[in-house]
Structure formats: C-alpha cells, structure tokens
Amino acid sequence: MQEILKEMIGLCSAATTEPTKTELPRVLIIQGEVPKHQLAAIYEPMVGLVLQGSKTVSIGTQVIHLKPGSYFVIPTEMPATGFVKQGPNGLPYISMGIQLDRTILTDLLKDIPSNSNYSNIGTSDFSVCKVTTSFLEVCLRMLRLLKTPEHIPALAPAYEREILYHVLIGPDGWRLRQLFQTRDKESSIHQAIQWVRNHFIDSFEINQLADRACMGITTFHRQFKAITGLSPIQFQKQLRLLEARKLLTFSGYSVTDAALDVGYESTSQFNREYSRFFGNSPGKDSKILKEMVL
Structure with a gap:
C-alpha cells in the first residue's frame, strides 16, 4: 500500500x-x-x-x-x-x-x-x-x-x-x-438540508423543516444530526458565521453590518458566537485574514 x-x-x-x-x-x-x-x-x-x-x-x-x-x-x-x-x-x-x-x-x-x-x-x-x-x-x-x-x-x-x-x-x-436511496425525492431529508443551506439568513421553526422532510420532529432532528453532525440550529449558525467572515474579510463590511446581513438581530450575540467559533473576535480575526491574503 x-x-x-x-x-x-x-x-x-x-x-x-x-x-x-x-x-x-x-x-x-x-x-x-x-x-x-x-x-x-x-x-x-x-x-x-x-x-x-x-x-x-x-x-x-x-x-x-x-x-x-x-x-x-x-x-x-x-x-x-x-x-x-x-x-x-x-x-x-x-x-x-x-x-x-x-x-x-x-x-x-x-x-x-x-x-x-x-x-x-x-x-x-x-x-x-x-x-x-x-x-x-x-x-x-x-x-x-x-x-x-x-x-x-x-x-x-x-x-x-x-x-x-x-x-x-x-x-x-x-x-x-440515507440521503440518496429514496424513491420519493420530496421525502428526503436532503431537501431540508438544502433549504437551510439556501435560506440560512431566515428564521425557521424545526417543525417546518420536519414537515418539509415528511418526518416527525424527533426523527427529523435525529436524522439531520446523523447526516451533518449538527442540529439544524447549529447548522444554520455556522453557515451564518462563515458567511459573515467572508463579508468582513473580503467585502469590507463592519461587524454590525455583517451581523445584520447574515441574520443576527444582536451584535453582541454575534460577537460572542463568532469568537467562540473562530477563536478570535470578528475584528481581530478579519484583520489576521486580510494580512494573510495580501
């Protein structure tokens, strides 16, 4: 080998x-x-x-x-x-x-x-x-x-x-x-994952996603996490943070504007979750990344 x-x-x-x-x-x-x-x-x-x-x-x-x-x-x-x-x-x-x-x-x-x-x-x-x-x-x-x-x-x-x-x-x-071996595309959890991927800025209720996948809430939550390693809310949160990072680093957004643009209503909550996920505050992290890509 x-x-x-x-x-x-x-x-x-x-x-x-x-x-x-x-x-x-x-x-x-x-x-x-x-x-x-x-x-x-x-x-x-x-x-x-x-x-x-x-x-x-x-x-x-x-x-x-x-x-x-x-x-x-x-x-x-x-x-x-x-x-x-x-x-x-x-x-x-x-x-x-x-x-x-x-x-x-x-x-x-x-x-x-x-x-x-x-x-x-x-x-x-x-x-x-x-x-x-x-x-x-x-x-x-x-x-x-x-x-x-x-x-x-x-x-x-x-x-x-x-x-x-x-x-x-x-x-x-x-x-x-589990994602693709289904005859009814509308019943696939894949549809719900793609919906969150495309609408991560929007707020949603878990029961809405479960209905989209034609599943009960408990089953849907379990299968979503089995496929992605994340709960639907965690999945959405990380998508938001990654998009905000791009806006801060490559599009010149302020921290407040980036937070609002990806769906956060509270800048302080955005700062806390960003720092927890990336290990640095939004301002410090984007500064480091800008220096790396120059």
Whole structure:
C-alpha cells in the first residue's frame, strides 16, 4: 500500500494550496500548508483522501484525525473547520478529493440491495475511513490517466463509479445511502438540508423543516444530526458565521453590518458566537485574514 501511495503522491505534483482542478472530472488535488481560513468553510459534497501528512477536520462537536491512507466523507454541503500538518521530514501535506456526483450515486445505489450487509446505518459520529488496497488501486488508476489524457473520456467514468462504490460500501457510506436511496425525492431529508443551506439568513421553526422532510420532529432532528453532525440550529449558525467572515474579510463590511446581513438581530450575540467559533473576535480575526491574503 505504501508503494501505491508513493506513486499517487508523485502524480499530484501540479497541486497547490488551493483545491486544484485536474483534467479528470470532479477530481481535485491539494498540496502544501493550507491556510487555516481556507479550511473553515462550507464544504461541498466530497470524499477527501489523505496521501501525505495529516489533516484534522472538525464537524460540529466531532473531531476526526486523518493520516495517509485514510479518507473522510462529506455527504452534503456543510460547515466544517480543520487544519493540516506536514509529513515526516517536512514533506508537504498532499490529498486527493473526489466531488460527489448525485446522479452517479443514485444509479450505483440501484445495484446495492437495501437489505444488504452494507445497508446498516452507523453511529452519528463521522468516521476515519481506512482505504482498502482495492480502493487505493482504483484511485491510482484514476490519477495515472493524467499521464495519458487521451484515455480520460473512455476510462475515467468507470474508475469514478468504482471509487464511489467503495465509498458507498465503506464505513460512512450509509450517510450517502440515507440521503440518496429514496424513491420519493420530496421525502428526503436532503431537501431540508438544502433549504437551510439556501435560506440560512431566515428564521425557521424545526417543525417546518420536519414537515418539509415528511418526518416527525424527533426523527427529523435525529436524522439531520446523523447526516451533518449538527442540529439544524447549529447548522444554520455556522453557515451564518462563515458567511459573515467572508463579508468582513473580503467585502469590507463592519461587524454590525455583517451581523445584520447574515441574520443576527444582536451584535453582541454575534460577537460572542463568532469568537467562540473562530477563536478570535470578528475584528481581530478579519484583520489576521486580510494580512494573510495580501
């Protein structure tokens, strides 16, 4: 397995500290000391595989530590924070990301019986998922296509399906099955998650979201947290804080204007929650970030 990782690392030489798009559809690579402010973000649905160095990801109250040969699953758009570390002897952090394609996942799920051994629902905690050799081998075959781009149209789709199949039958695959293995799209909790994502500025009642997902309040709350690691209110709060951080750092908003713009009615409450989440007051945090991006 170490030899596979070594070859994959060599194929990621074009990566930068920003998620770097490749010629491979939905495959990203990243390398180096990623600034912390980039790792406090709204993560897109993806699988992140660590090749070198280590990464710590915080989702809600859960913290997962990833080493080479392990991956994590972000099943839907959600707020998270994290940081990365170099590998031994100062070798840079390197990872590979696969953005999740809902159409492919839905199609694959047709071939995984709902009563199979892989259909069991895990705990609400996010897992550090260890790759199997067969999983790593198909990831390597995918990256090797960067050396023969003329083969990408014919082979990449098959490799992508195989990678996602391994994810679906892996430790955290149940999150994806719970989101997408439903015949009635309107009954999916995915709809409620997307609604909060798109309307996080607005106030809402939990029963409104539960109705949207066609669930009782208790069941809805439990399943929402199982998928996102957060309660609906925590999910909304972190979305607001991340958006406010962008407004303060990149759009020149005052603290009061940023708080009001993302839905806070109290600036003092905004200051408290911002400081608790990011570790610094809004003014100090935005000043640090502005200096980092200059």
